Amino acid sequence: MKKVIYLFVVSIALCTSASAQSELTYKNGVLQNGTKLNATQVKEVISGNSEALQKYNRGRSLYIAGQVIVYPSAFLLGWNLGTQLVRREVNVVFLGVGMAGTVVGLIMALSGERQISTSLQLYNSKANNTSVSCQINFGFTQTGVGLSMKL
Secondary structure (H helix, E strand, O other), rough: OOHHHHHHHHHHHHHHHHHHHEEEEEOOOEEEEOEEEOOOHHHHHHHHHHHHHHHHHHHHHEEEEEEEEHHHHHHHHHHHHHHHHHHHOOOOOHHHEEEHHHHHHHHHHHHHHHHHHHHHHHOOOOOOOOOOEEEEEEEEEEEEEEEEEEE
């Protein structure tokens, strides 16, 4: 009797875990059930959806490129503005490069974040549409009393 109860409990657990799809959200990184995922984990999760994976990779590349551009450019801009406040002299070329780099880097980083968010929405919409149905039956069968589970 213990084996039957054990099988019944395991069947219910398998059925509920098969039908539970956890959504991915983007808030200061990719989150799944409140846990922050790194890039490799995100790619593993969305690997079944090639379109979402492609958008994620493109967005991540844009985001990283934007960060690489924006940090040195913002430093250059801040350095020139600080020099202008202290010495009243400014290097117009460095100031222009710093401003342009900061704007371009921010646009790239924000565009990358938007593509990552779009890829996660795409993954979530496809994952919710492919729900798993699970059916547990206990009762009389052709060979006697039994428990059956259909996925």
